[in-house]
Amino acid sequence: MTRPLPSAVVSDLSEIVGRRHVITDPDRLLVYESDGLTAYRIPPRAVVLPASTEEISAVVEVLHRKGVAVIPRGAGTGLSGGALSTPGGVIVGMARMNRILTIDPENRIARAQPGVINAHLTEATSPYGLYYPPDPSSQSACTLGGNVAENSGGPHCLKYGVTARYVTGLTVVLAGGRVMQLGGVGRDPYTTLDLVGLFVGSEGCFGIATEIEIRLLPITEGVRTLLGIFESVESAGRAVTKIIASGLMPAAVEIVDGPTIQAVEASVFAAGYPLEAGAALVIEFDGTEAGLDLDADRAEGYCLEEGAIEVQRATDPEHRTKLWRARKKAFGAMGRIAPDLLVQDATVPRTKLPEVLAGIDDIGSRYGLKIANVFHAGDGNLHPNILFDRQNQKELELVERASKEIMQLCVDAGGTITGEHGVGLDKREYMTLVYGPAELQAMAAAKQVFDPASLFNPGKVLPEVEGAELGVAMKASTVS
Amino acid sequence: MTRPLPSAVVSDLSEIVGRRHVITDPDRLLVYESDGLTAYRIPPRAVVLPASTEEISAVVEVLHRKGVAVIPRGAGTGLSGGALSTPGGVIVGMARMNRILTIDPENRIARAQPGVINAHLTEATSPYGLYYPPDPSSQSACTLGGNVAENSGGPHCLKYGVTARYVTGLTVVLAGGRVMQLGGVGRDPYTTLDLVGLFVGSEGCFGIATEIEIRLLPITEGVRTLLGIFESVESAGRAVTKIIASGLMPAAVEIVDGPTIQAVEASVFAAGYPLEAGAALVIEFDGTEAGLDLDADRAEGYCLEEGAIEVQRATDPEHRTKLWRARKKAFGAMGRIAPDLLVQDATVPRTKLPEVLAGIDDIGSRYGLKIANVFHAGDGNLHPNILFDRQNQKELELVERASKEIMQLCVDAGGTITGEHGVGLDKREYMTLVYGPAELQAMAAAKQVFDPASLFNPGKVLPEVEGAELGVAMKASTVS
Incomplete structure (x- = not known):
């Protein structure tokens, strides 16, 4: 049972943000008990929803004065339990901090509040011919503040890099409500003693970013999307190595394995992939229109050399969406074939992918667990998805043990325990x-x-x- | 007079690195009295030249045990006095730490010691079709360790980003000789609590990077280099704004102003620029061969729209080198027309360039100082060069005051006091x-x-x- 917040504190907070933006009703708190990693549930004592840097500062001042822990939270789509409350803590939610403050097309910079949804930034800047490259799979729901906290990636980060490459300035609220400006001016991180770079990826453990200055890129002229179907993940992996080693610079190189294809094809997201395929490889090139067909031809050649059963090329935007479908909808589709899904996240050197994938397969067999893989192959960023049933206590334990073995396997291969989901509580x-x-x-x-x-x-x-x-x-x- | 290092300490250090790698002879120490910013001179008590992480660790242990400050130093090409000794300090030089340890073409990663010269990394990796993008003007002399310390940039960092974007792992020697591994695995900075990103740009104030893991990029297929000659810096600046706002993504956009052109043309580096030109604009595109001519055509069009007197396009590698010459040799040429040169470094939002340049011009006039500008226009990264004579004590004071006014001007325009040279002692x-x-x-x-x-x-x-x-x-x- 969570200890409720003393009424004097509730009243102090209400004075700052308005009573209806201080959530204390246990029913309304339910939704804040977990984030995208539903295996963990910790109810907060309250949730406060401020609407400005000043309000956030005042809220943090009140809570810290009382020694209450503050948990910043964006959309709660995180997959490592990072936006989960701590026992006795209060969540400060960014739902009302959802304004894009300025768009400066000449300097290719935007300034936004942390509650702005990732995809909305690109929507708002596209009339100026600009976009925001980091594209987590959750981009239609996740927020910029959460992206800053987790240093989020996405399929196109192979070519364009993760969040840290785009954040050039931050207004932050620190311990006790102190407000600080970090960085600015819009270039790559250039400052001495780079506090912006340190803050990005700090998972809400340093403070709250209340304004975010972001570099934007010009929308590329053209795009070419290929889907290669392979008999095995290994042959798809070899095609990836060939493509990258050739000097081609794809915007994205994604692999969806056989079990995932089967899950997708059995779902409403069915994309017409052959059910017996061992892997699908999504490759995308972007840039100046003129060179793209040549790049796509070369990549197709490498796929066929490595034994691709077929290679499709998107003919129009709808077709492109279809080719991406298995990749984008994989998590949703897997939700249909198992009650619970643990999406893991680790990174290994690209050349170690075949051996690590074989190892993951072996771990799955040994524990009798179904593991499906969907991953950013070009980055060596793996997402093994363990399917299970939380009601089955024994299976839950196996999932935990398998998870740890997978992490050890990735580390032994010279990799690390996270790629883009952060560490949070889970890792x-x-x-x-x-x-x-x-x-x-x-x-x-x-x-x-x-x-x-x-x-x-x-x-x-x-x-x-x-x-x-x-x-x-x-x-x-x-x-x- | 510098206090010499006690002989017991010299002997401890000699035991680690060999006596001939401990420099204590005042004549030999002379060269270490200053770095690229010769206005400051502080003699070190000694210079030690270790050859491995273990030796560096042992050297730092000895010096710190005695409370002696350690100043790490690469090639000493820095322009902010960062590699200068502190009174009573000992310089630990990286001249012998000059090996490229591994090149892993499949993962596009190299691991190198800090004393490796920037340009040598690209030389060594080019047989694999790979290169290291950050290209400070000093790249044929400056070292990777110095680049890490200063988070160095260069002309092509407009498109490709500064050092921090490429460093993914570090072995560092910290206080007391402790060795620590930071980061690794070759992706963009992805870790939680990004200590690699914090260390990069710390100007030798945190410790010594003794091994550097670096992401490499595939060499681009083609390049197009344009030189636009303009009547004024303002019209060149407007062309830059148009090019960037159009959505084009040049690899480099550099401006050389009239006084610099005159200095270059009066020197052995003469490139045939018209002496009456107010500015030269160097624009470069790279990428897949097929799209480049179109990009160059568009950029040329914008230059002509903004009143360019002429636009040349490089026809072969030699011609390309010639078009770059005024930019690359500007500092050398200015050395010919004044005994001393203070190269400043500041960054302003790109759109503020015209007003800031006019302000710098005004500062020069008021102090009666000649100021020439050579800069990374695409980045808003200014390099005002103040020409003076150090023997003239009154002029030296004026230089200092003008320098401070220039910095204030840049900050008032929403900019900052550094772009790629660091803060060091000077700023x-x-x-x-x-x-x-x-x-x-x-x-x-x-x-x-x-x-x-x-x-x-x-x-x-x-x-x-x-x-x-x-x-x-x-x-x-x-x-x-």
């Missing part, structure tokens, strides 16, 4: 697979630069370790 | 023009994450401020 115990005490202590110290008393999103990202053990390395940063 | 007093006490304290705290006792490159980047004043905000990070 913080895996941090020690990658980082030693010194690195973890440095991260803890970096958090303390912004949030010395650990009042922002505590219990996320950094694993619990003996304070003593880590304390030796960097005394200077110990919480006072 | 740390200007930091307060851009940052308030809270931001500066956050930066100081970030330094303390890595270097709690401030033994790496002290006195650089962060201005001296009352400790008390800044101490309040973030107690947790105070040096113990």
Whole structure:
């Protein structure tokens, strides 16, 4: 049972944001109990929905004065439990911070509030011939603030890079409600002691970004989308290696494996893929119209050389959408064949994909778990999806053990435990697979630069370790 | 007079690196008294030249145990006094750390020591069809370690981004000789609490990067280089705005102003530019061969619309080199017409270029100083070059005052005091023009994450401020 917030605090918060924007009713709080990773559920004591930097600052001031932890939350689409409350914490939601503040086409910069939905930024800037490249699969729902917190990626980040490449300035609310400006001017991160880059990807553990300055890119003239159907993930993987090694620079290279194809084809999203296919490879090129057909021809050649059963090329925007369908709708389709789905996220060197995928397959067999893979092959960013039934306690345990083995496998291959979903609550115990005490202590110290008393999103990202053990390395940063 | 290093320390260091790699002879130390910004001269107590991570770690351990400050140094081409000793400090030079350790073409990654010269990395990777995009004007001399320290840019960073976009992993030696691994795996910065991104641009104030993992890009198929000659910088600037606003994505957009053209034409680097020209605009496109002529045609059209006197297009690699000459040789040419040159570095929003350039012109007139401009117009990254004679004490003072006014002008235009040269010793007093006490304290705290006792490159980047004043905000990070 969650301890309710004292009425004096509720009244202080209500004075700032209005009573109806302070949610304390347990029924209304239900929706905030989990994020996109529904395996975890922790009810917050309250949810506050401010509408300006000033309100956020005042809300944080009140809560921190009372020693209450603040959990920033965007759309809650995250897949690592990062936007989940901590016991006794209060969620500060960005739903009302949803305005695009300025679009400056001449300098190719926009400034937006964190609650703006990712896809809306591109919608708003496209009349100026500009767009925002990072495109998480959840882009029609997830928000810029969440993207900043998780340093989100997406299929086209192979060519265009993840969120950190586009954020050039931030207004942030820090511990106790202090407001700080970081960066600005619109170029790549160029500053000395780059605090913007540090803040991006900090998963709500440093503070709340309340205004985000973003570099935009000109919309590319043309696009070519290919779908290759392969007998096996291995042959699709070899085609990827050939394409990348050839010097081609695709905007996206995505693989959908056999089990995922079968799930998609059995669903309302059926795209007409052959059911016996071992893998589908989606390749996209963009840029100046003139060179695209040549690029697509070369990529098609490499697919056929590696034994592709067929290669389709999109003939119009609708066809393009269809070719992308299995990739985009994979998670939805899998939801139909199993009650629960754990979407994992890890990155390995691209050349290690075949061996890691074989290893994941083996882990699935050993635990008797169905694992389907949909992933950003060009980036080596894997998304193994474990299908299970949460009601089955034994299966739930197997999922946890398999998950950890997959992470270990990726780390052993020279990879890491996250690619674009962050660490959150789900993967913080895996941090020690990658980082030693010194690195973890440095991260803890970096958090303390912004949030010395650990009042922002505590219990996320950094694993619990003996304070003593880590304390030796960097005394200077110990919480006072 | 510099206090020599105690002989016991010299002997400890000699045991690690060999006596001939510990420089204590005042004559040999002379060359280390300044970096590319020769206005400042501080002799180090000694220079040590280790040859491995282990040696660097051991050297730092010895020096820090004695409380001696360590100043990491690459090729010393920096232009902000960042690689300068601090009084009583010892320079640890990277001249012997000059090996490319691995080139992994399939994953498009290289791992190199910090003393590798920037241009050598591209030379070594070009047989694999790969290159390293950041291209500082000093790229034939400057080193990767220095690039990491300064988060260096270059003409082609308009399209390809600065150093931070390419560094994905670092081995670093921190305070007391501790070795730490940051990042890895070759994708864009993807980690939570991105310590790699924080370290890049830390100007040697955090520690020494001893191995650098770098993403490489495939060499582009084709290139088109244009040179536009304009009557004034203003008309060249308007052409830039039109080109960028049109959605074209040039690889580089550089402006060389009239005074610079005159200096170049009077030098051995003469490129045949008309002496009466007010500005030369170098525009380059790269990418798939097929689309390039169209891009170049469009850019040429915009130049002519804005009153270009003529537009040349490179017909072969030699011609391309010639068109770039005034840009690349500008600093050398100016050296011929004045004994001393102060190359400044600041960034403003691209659309503010005309007003800021007019303001710089006005500052030059008021102080009676000759100021020539060569700059990355596409990025809004200005390089005003003040010509002077150091022997003239009064002129030296005017240069300092004019420099500060230029910085204030750029900041007032919404810009910042650095673009790619770092802050170093030269611009740390200007930091307060851009940052308030809270931001500066956050930066100081970030330094303390890595270097709690401030033994790496002290006195650089962060201005001296009352400790008390800044101490309040973030107690947790105070040096113990």
